[in-house]
Amino acid sequence: MAEIRFAGYGGQGIIRSGIIVGKAASIYDNKHGTMSQSFGPEARGGACSSQLVVSDSKVLYPYITVADILVAMSQAGYDKFEAELGDDGLLIFDEDLVEPKSPHGNIKTFAIPATRFAEQLGKKIVANVVILGFFTAITDVVSYEAMKKAIPDSVPEKAIDLNMKAFEHGYNFGLELLKKQKDPQK
Amino acid sequence: MNLITSIFNKGIETSGIERKRISIPSDIPFSPEVIEKLGVDYFHTARGRAIPFGTGLKLGNPDLRVMPVTGDLMTLGGNHFVHGVRRNMELLVICVNNFIYKKIDGKTAPSTANKFSPYSTFEEPFNFPHLGNSCGAVYTARWTALHAEELAASIAEAITKPGLAVIEIIAPGPNYYTDIDDIDENLLKFYFDNSIIKNDTNPREVGITPEDKIIVGRFTDKKRPTFIDVYNVQLGKTIGEKFTPYGVTQTEKKKSGGSDGGN
Amino acid sequence: MKANPKHVLTGVYYIDGDVASGYGAMAAGCRFIAGYPITPSTEAFEAFCRWGPQVGAMFIQMEDELGSISAVVGAVWSGIKSMTITSGPGYSLMMETIGYGAMLETPFVLLNIQRGGPSTGVPTKTGQADMMQSRWGSHGDYELIAFAPESPQEMFDYTIRAFNLAEKYRCPVMIMSDECVGHMTEKVVIPEADKIDIEPRRFYTGPPEQYLPFKPDPDLVPKMAKAGDGFKLYITGLLHDEKGHPVSNEEYSMKYVKRLVDKIRLNKDKIIELKEENTEDADIVVVSYGISSRVAVKGVEIARQRGIKVGALRLVTVWPFPDEKIAELAKKTKAFVVPEINYGQVVFDVARCVHGQSNIVLVPHGGAGVHNPADIADAIEYAAKTDKQIEGVVEFKTRLEKLVFEGGFKLKE
Numbered sequence: 001m002a003e004i005r006f007a008g009y010g011g012q013g014i015i016r017s018g019i020i021v022g023k024a025a026s027i028y029d030n031k032h033g034t035m036s037q038s039f040g041p042e043a044r045g046g047a048c049s050s051q052l053v054v055s056d057s058k059v060l061y062p063y064i065t066v067a068d069i070l071v072a073m074s075q076a077g078y079d080k081f082e083a084e085l086g087d088d089g090l091l092i093f094d095e096d097l098v099e100p101k102s103p104h105g106n107i108k109t110f111a112i113p114a115t116r117f118a119e120q121l122g123k124k125i126v127a128n129v130v131i132l133g134f135f136t137a138i139t140d141v142v143s144y145e146a147m148k149k150a151i152p153d154s155v156p157e158k159a160i161d162l163n164m165k166a167f168e169h170g171y172n173f174g175l176e177l178l179k180k181q182k183d184p185q186k
Numbered sequence: 187m188n189l190i191t192s193i194f195n196k197g198i199e200t201s202g203i204e205r206k207r208i209s210i211p212s213d214i215p216f217s218p219e220v221i222e223k224l225g226v227d228y229f230h231t232a233r234g235r236a237i238p239f240g241t242g243l244k245l246g247n248p249d250l251r252v253m254p255v256t257g258d259l260m261t262l263g264g265n266h267f268v269h270g271v272r273r274n275m276e277l278l279v280i281c282v283n284n285f286i287y288k289k290i291d292g293k294t295a296p297s298t299a300n301k302f303s304p305y306s307t308f309e310e311p312f313n314f315p316h317l318g319n320s321c322g323a324v325y326t327a328r329w330t331a332l333h334a335e336e337l338a339a340s341i342a343e344a345i346t347k348p349g350l351a352v353i354e355i356i357a358p359g360p361n362y363y364t365d366i367d368d369i370d371e372n373l374l375k376f377y378f379d380n381s382i383i384k385n386d387t388n389p390r391e392v393g394i395t396p397e398d399k400i401i402v403g404r405f406t407d408k409k410r411p412t413f414i415d416v417y418n419v420q421l422g423k424t425i426g427e428k429f430t431p432y433g434v435t436q437t438e439k440k441k442s443g444g445s446d447g448g449n
Numbered sequence: 450m451k452a453n454p455k456h457v458l459t460g461v462y463y464i465d466g467d468v469a470s471g472y473g474a475m476a477a478g479c480r481f482i483a484g485y486p487i488t489p490s491t492e493a494f495e496a497f498c499r500w501g502p503q504v505g506a507m508f509i510q511m512e513d514e515l516g517s518i519s520a521v522v523g524a525v526w527s528g529i530k531s532m533t534i535t536s537g538p539g540y541s542l543m544m545e546t547i548g549y550g551a552m553l554e555t556p557f558v559l560l561n562i563q564r565g566g567p568s569t570g571v572p573t574k575t576g577q578a579d580m581m582q583s584r585w586g587s588h589g590d591y592e593l594i595a596f597a598p599e600s601p602q603e604m605f606d607y608t609i610r611a612f613n614l615a616e617k618y619r620c621p622v623m624i625m626s627d628e629c630v631g632h633m634t635e636k637v638v639i640p641e642a643d644k645i646d647i648e649p650r651r652f653y654t655g656p657p658e659q660y661l662p663f664k665p666d667p668d669l670v671p672k673m674a675k676a677g678d679g680f681k682l683y684i685t686g687l688l689h690d691e692k693g694h695p696v697s698n699e700e701y702s703m704k705y706v707k708r709l710v711d712k713i714r715l716n717k718d719k720i721i722e723l724k725e726e727n728t729e730d731a732d733i734v735v736v737s738y739g740i741s742s743r744v745a746v747k748g749v750e751i752a753r754q755r756g757i758k759v760g761a762l763r764l765v766t767v768w769p770f771p772d773e774k775i776a777e778l779a780k781k782t783k784a785f786v787v788p789e790i791n792y793g794q795v796v797f798d799v800a801r802c803v804h805g806q807s808n809i810v811l812v813p814h815g816g817a818g819v820h821n822p823a824d825i826a827d828a829i830e831y832a833a834k835t836d837k838q839i840e841g842v843v844e845f846k847t848r849l850e851k852l853v854f855e856g857g858f859k860l861k862e
Contacts, residue, residue, distance in 0.1 A: 018634075019463060019634060022463055022634060022635075023463035023636075026463060026635065026636040027461055027463060027636055032635075032636075033463075033635070033636070034633055034634070034635050035463075035633070035634040035635070036629070036632060036633055036634070037632065037634075059635075060743055060744060060746050060747040060750075060822070061744055061747050061819070061822055062629060062633055062740075062743075062819070063818075063819070206677060206678065206679035206681075207677055209527075209676045209677070211523065215685070215687065215695065218683050218692070218693075218694045218695075221681060221683050222681060222683075225681055226681065227676040227677065227680065227681065227682040227684075228681075228682060228683050228684065229523070229526060229676075229682070229684045229685075230684065230685035230686060230687065231519065231549070231686070232519065232545055232546055232549045232686060234515075235515065235516075235519040235546065237516075238483075238511060238515070238516035238517075238519035238520045238523065239519045239520065239522060239523035240523060241483075241509070241511075241516070241519075241520045241523060242481070242483065242519065242520035242521060242522060242523025242524035242525075242526075242527065242531070243523040243524065243526060243527045243676055244523075244527075245481060245507050245509060245520070245524060245527075246480070246481055246507075246523065246524035246525070246526075246527025246528060246529045246531070247527035247528060247529075247675070247676065247677055249677060250527065250676055250677050265512050265513060265516070266512060266515075266516050266519075268512075269511070269512035269516070413509075417507075421502050425502060425503060428503045429502055429503060430503075430504075430505055432502070432505070432507050
């Protein structure tokens with residue numbers, strides 16, 4: 001089971017990210033993925049988050065108790081949810097937007113300039129999909145194949161190509177990073 | 187049938203609309219005999235809800251002509267009234283005004299009908315035609331119950347209007363429909379004698395005061411797209427070809443070979 | 450009868466409970482929704498509005514909830530299936546007309562996405578504190594049916610079931626969901642139309658002159674007619690005879706009101722739906738509904754790991770209440786544990802049926818969240834270890850309560 005928090009600000013596609021991963025896991029990977037988004041004042045004032053629980057069996061408790069993964073796309077989002085990340089958790093963040101503190105416990109951190117990559121690809125708006133590609137490479141929550149099916153389902157038709165490109169870009173960046181980290185020097 | 191329901195009967199007759207197509211949702215209890223004679227469907231609603239109930243009937247089956255008759259129109263039903271008029275729902279709203287709000291100079295009966303307080307009432311009343319008109323009613327009129335011919339003609343005219351029409355009837359007695367003995371004939375005559383027909387008066391100027399004569403007549407008669415009209419235009423625009431315009435009558439559907447919309 | 454394929458969005462979706470209910474309404478043949486937007490129910494209205502008009506359905510955003518439910522009752526009498534959608538404050542406004550609908554034996558569905566209360570409460574978070582209101586909210590005696598779904602898939606399935614039972618018993622049916630399920634996004638499978646059973650309206654087909662709108666069939670449910678067919682319907686919220694004409698004597702009142710309640714009570718076995726798990730040899734039985742029943746399974750798992758023999762009874766329908774089932778379980782069960790997101794509502798109905806034979810432990814929650822499964826497990830353990838008979842309902846002290854009132858506890862374990 002994995003408890004995942006996506007955090008950022010409104011307009012970054014934070015909720016959409018939760019939906020894409022949840023959909024990939026539950027429809028294409030045959031797992032159970034339960035996504036809940038935060039509503040209310042905290043969702044309107046800029047900060048925005050969604051929580052996703054992915055499990056091999058039915059998700060009984062739909063909310064995060066201790067997060068296994070935090071995907072942070074804003075400093076405010078990181079600051080708010082960093083504490084709920086478990087000691088063995090994973091932190092994935094946009095390195096141009098988030099400046100993390102030194103992590104507690106054995107938290108592993110993975111940084112990507114997702115928004116910068118997205119801008120290079122042509123549209124800042126796909127930064128979340130870049131980070132989802134990166135997420136797919138780094139974690140074993142969802143399969144690459146499932147994500148490739150879930151993304152076209154979840155974005156406007158004319159934006160599919162760009163989104164797939166963004167996903168691949170993030171995914172490859174993640175694979176590269178993992179290769180580098182396997183280097184015994186680390 | 188008593189005076190007002192006879193006038194309804196005449197109005198319906200004159201309109202030429204098939205009686206079974208007419209529904210009367212009303213928060214006033216009609217007697218079963220009256221409904222039997224009118225030959226319509228009747229729904230005695232919760233207090234003040236005749237207009238939204240009628241809205242459901244009309245939207246559920248746009249072939250129906252719906253005539254909400256209300257007593258609690260501007261109290262419990264006030265918000266339904268202004269919104270019904272605003273969206274121009276196809277309803278003929280009959281408002282029975284029995285003056286439970288203000289004493290007409292020298293006469294006691296109208297306000298003594300208000301048994302809620304022993305002190306009569308002292309609040310400023312609504313001017314219904316004006317309120318209806320300013321919210322966008324396509325038709326407003328006021329008659330006393332003794333203007334039988336004018337009122338029947340008004341009903342016949344208004345019931346076919348595409349949009350929300352309002353007819354205010356000045357009539358005494360809170361229990362007008364079920365018990366003919368309640369009618370105070372002197373009072374009716376008093377209203378009739380103290381009224382003056384002034385068609386096309388600006389509704390702003392037809393407020394009832396103790397000093398002046400009651401202005402009756404037809405005040406508004408205009409055209410405005412109905413709720414279903416604008417619904418069809420807007421959804422047609424946004425949904426495009428997949429959208430089947432709503433409320434096309436059965437006959438029109440058969441002609442155009444359109445879908446029946448399912449079970 | 451099977452669903453109309455045009456109304457069924459067959460496929461596999463990843464949607465939230467609200468949306469699933471909107472799609473369920475469409476599949477059930479709902480043709481009209483009137484509502485007034487209120488968090489956290491709005492998505493259901495939106496979902497219906499998005500697809501409904503493409504297959505001939507109509508929606509209207511009314512001026513308030515009083516208008517919404519009145520329009521729904523009107524639309525049903527025009528001959529179509531209708532629904533309204535709301536949450537707490539709107540639900541309160543609808544109460545008068547729920548009773549009116551019951552009195553007129555009007556089949557309609559009401560989806561209440563419960564939120565934290567009372568009053569404006571917590572619009573964006575969950576609650577289960579409208580349960581008794583759903584049972585007793587409108588004045589006068591009547592019975593109705595209420596479901597408590599626990600997942601988006603069930604929101605779809607039980608919205609259809611709600612429409613079917615509404616038609617079958619000619620009464621309002623409540624879907625008492627909550628914000629957690631309403632805003633929970635999961636996989637929802639919408640089957641082919643020919644896999645979905647639809648209960649058509651019981652229309653009267655004889656000659657109009659002989660029609661008696663409130664003359665019951667042997668199952669106590671009368672046949673319906675609709676406006677516009679020349680029946681000269683006389684339908685009133687006043688007490689009425691079989692013709693629908695107003696009457697006011699005590700004999701009629703007895704006859705009519707008794708039938709209103711009996712048509713549900715005597716058909717209870719066909720209406721009630723329960724999910725029972727490992728209750729046969731259980732010392733403790735957890736009775737729950739809606740989202741709490743889902744979280745309770747986790748609590749039950751933890752308790753089983755602690756070696757306690759615990760079973761679960763899930764009320765898929767909460768009303769009518771399964772009196773006999775609870776009474777039967779009470780004979781062999783040491784204690785009942787009832788988690789609900791309120792300070793005791795359905796638990797008192799459990800107590801009524803248990804009749805002092807077993808202990809009863811309420812696991813309360815003040816709303817704006819769901820139970821911590823560990824609390825439910827602790828309550829089960831407490832119930833298992835308590836040998837003395839305790840009068841009434843024991844209110845279990847949860848971690849959150851200790852944290853709030855005593856301080857010092859770590860919130861989540």
